[in-house]
Amino acid sequence: MTTAVQVQYRRGTASQVAAFTGAQGELVVDTTNNRVIVQDGVTAGGFAAAKLSEVVTNTRTAVSDANYTALVTDRNVAYTAVTAARTVTLPAAASYPTGTRLSVFDESGSCSAANSITAATAGSDTIDGATSAIIPVAYGYLALESNGSNKWTVIDTAAFNGTAPIFAPHGSNIQCVVVEDLITCSGASSVSTKQIPNRAIVLAVSVYVVTAITGATSYNVDATTSASGGSGTSAGQFGATLGVAAGSSNSGVIGPTAWYATSTIKLTAQGSNFTGGTVRVAIQYMLCGAPTG
Secondary structure, three states: OOOOOOOOOEEEOHHHHHOOOOOOOOEEEEOOOOEEEEOOOOOOOOEEOOOHHHOOOOOEEEEEOOOEEOOOOOOEEEEEEOOOOEEEEOOOHHHOOOOOEEEEEEOOOOOOOOOOEEEEOOOOOEEOOEOEEEEOOOOEEEEEEEOOOOEEEEEEEEEOOOOOOEEOOOOOEEEEEEEEEEEEOOEOEEEEEEEEOOOOEEEEEEEEEEEEEEOOOEEEEEEOEOOOOOEOOOOOOOOOOEOOOOOOEEEEEEEEEEOOOOEEEEEEEEOOOEOEEEEEEEEEEEEEEOOOO
16 A cells, blocks of 8 residues: 655745745745745745636637627637627626637628627626627627726727728727628529628629629629618619629729618629629628617
């Protein structure tokens, strides 16, 4: 049978340890904070070893289509599905490691102005002076940092689709957005899967023929819903009788024009129906967010 040997190091309260200078290489236990202190023979109080809970680790918490209360151990909160507006409640700023980044992002690509992800504060904490910050676009994200007391700061926010938001102290914001889609041409007309959101200010809808369009001799680009919310827009509002050869492109600038209903982009065949071809579409618009507090 083996015999256990009990070893006890010099120990004391945090205040006692802070006033103590131990020998070089000596280990002292802080009984107030339950941590090991390494002494160097010169420095009063020595050097505290980090606890596991204080070590920054890159974790990923997957959330599927639900509200979520973030933990102090969370570093990346990834939404894998979004079908309605969702909220991530942040930990208390005072409890989150100062200088550590907490990111919330839409991994699903389904986030939108209507189905947004909101980062909301706990208690009386603020985010850049507001009580929340919003991700309103597909693949968008927010990166936040706590001051260790009562405030969060947005240190980065962007999206794969080209969002560049500017926030005011109380949550109001303006964002420039570019959303791209690849449309396969078939029949009399073909539509995008991406949309112009309600209350967007549309600057342009641009197109590029990736593979040559067949069947049609040219095509028009418009939207399925008008700026005023009615059905359809003027034929070729974003470009008319456009070229069908691979590499053909058009920057369909307008207005800019405010849109008051969600709308997809429609390519309408001219001369004859589409029998093939693909077109890259870029919807370029702005969003204006109201104050949140």
